[in-house]
Amino acid sequence: MIGKAARRQGRLFLSPTILLLLAFTLFPFLFTLALVFGEARFVGGGLQIGFVGTRNWARLFQDERFWNALMVTLRIVAVAVSLEYLLGLGLALLVDRKVRGQNFFRVLFIVPMLLTPIAVGYMWRMIFDVGRGPITGVLQRLGVSPVGWLTDTSVAIYSIVITDIWQWTPFMFLILYAALQAIPPDYIEAARVDGASGWQVFRRVILPLLAPASIAAILLRMVECFKIVDTIYIMTGGGPGRSTESMTLFAYAIGFRAFDLDYGATIAFSLFLTLLVAAMVFVNMTRRLRDVRME
C-alpha cells in the first residue's frame, strides 16, 4: 500500500507539469481569446487590450485571404493525409510479411519523419527547381514538357503535398506496422483454414482489427497537418500569389510581420476552431463506421 506521505508527494510530482502547461497553453489560450475580441496596443513596455466586440471576426469573414488560406489548408490536409494513410498501410503490410532485411526497411522507412522540416523543405525546393533540379532533366529525357512545380499557381500546392507525403507517410507506416505486429497470427490462420482468400483475410480480418489504430493515426496526423507551416515557409513562402498560404503562415504574416496582433490572433483562433470541428466530425464519422460494422 502506498503511504500518506507518498500520496502527498504525488501532487508534488505532478504539479510542475500542470503549472507549466497552465502557464504556456491555458493562459496563452485565454490571452488569445481576449485578443480575438479586442484591439492590441503597445503602450511603453506593456500591452493594452481594448474591447471591440466582434470587429475582428467581421473583418475575418470578409477577408478573401482568410478563405483562401482556409481552403489551401483543408486541401493539403485532405489530399496529404489520405494518401499518407494508403501508402503507410501498403508499406506496413509489405514489411509485416516475412521479408528479408525487415529491420533495414523498417528503419529506412521511418527516417524522414524525424528530419528537420526546414531542411526537408529546402531539399525539396532544390528538387522542384525547374532549371537546376533533377526532375526536369528526367522529364525532358522522357519527352515531357517541364512543369512549374513551385511557380505554377495550380501545381505548387501539390508540390507541398508531395513533400508532406515524403516526410509523414513514415508516421502512418509506424503506427499501422505496430498494430499489425500486435495481431495474433492465429486469427489469420483460422480465417485461412476456413478457406478465406488473401483479399478476404485482408478485408474481413486485418482491416477491422486495424480500425482503432487507423483512426488514431489519421486523427493525429490530421491535427499535425492542419498546423503545416515550416515546409511552405521555405519552399514557396505562401506563393506563387497566395496559392500555398496555409492558416499558420497567414496568421504569422499578419501577427508578426505586419504586427497586427489582434487580427493575427483571430486567424490563429479560427484555425483552432476549424481543427476542433474537423476532429469532432472525424471522430463522429468513424464512430458510426464502427457501429455499422458491429451490427
Added chain:
Amino acid sequence: MQRRLGTVAVYGLLLLWSLVVVAPLFWMVTTSIKDKNDVFLGPKYLPWVDFIPTGQWWVRLFTVEKDAVLYPYLNSLIVASISAFLTTILGAMAAYALTRVRFKFGPMKNEDILFWIVSQRFMPPIVTVFAIFVMYRVTRLLDTHIGLILAYTVFNLPLAVWLMSNFLAQIPRSVEEAAWVDGASLWTTLFRVVVPMVLPSLVATFLFCFVFAWNEFLFALILSYSRAQTVPLLIASQHFQRGPQWWDISALSTLAVLPPIAITVALQKYFVKGLIPIGK
C-alpha cells in the same frame, strides 16, 4: 510460379519506396559537394560520372564561416539537450505519480488528468505563441536560451508524459510496494528503484524530445532572432539572404539532419515497442 511473382513484386515495391526515401537525400548530399558550375549548368546526377566532387564548401563551413555556423549549432545543442532533459525528468515524475497515486481533483481522475495533459499537444503553436511573445517581451526572455528552453520543455511535455506513462505502466510493482510498506517516499522509489529499471525508456524519451526541439521552427522564428538563433532558423535566413547558393545550404541542411538520423537508428526498436499501446 505465381508465388515467385508475388515475392518479386513485394521486393520490387520495397526497393521502389527505398529509392523514394533515399533519392532526395542523395540529391541534397551530392549538391553539397558540387562546384558552382555543376549546380548552375543544369542537373548533374552522379558524382565522378556527371561531375567531379569537391569538398570546398565543407571546408569553408568549418573555416571561413565557422562562427556563423558554429554559433547556431551550439545554440540548438544547448536548447535541445537542456529542454529534453527537463522534459524527461518532469514527464517521468508526472507519469510516475499518475500511474501510482490515485488522484481526484473535483471531477478529474487520473485518466482525465492524463488526457488533459496529452491533449495540450493538439493546440496549434500559432494560437499560444501570441501570449508567449508578449510574456517574453515583458520579462525580456525574447532571443534568450532560457526562453526557448522553457517553450520547448512545455511543447514536448505532453509527449514525454504519454511515453513515460506507457513505459511505467508496464513494469511490475512488487519491489516498490515492499519499499512503501517500509515507509519509503515516492522520491526514493522513483529514483532508487524505478529509474534504474526504465533507464532505456528514459533515454528514448530524452532522444525523442531532443529531436523535436532540434527541429522546431515556428517558436524559434518568433521568439529569437540573433543571439539564440537555432539551426532551422540559420538555414531559412541563409536561404533568403543568399538566394540560390545551393551548395552551402545543402551542406548546412545535411549537418542539420545528421543528429536526427543517428537518433532514429539508435532508437529503432523503441519505435515499435513504445507505440504498440496506441494500436490496441
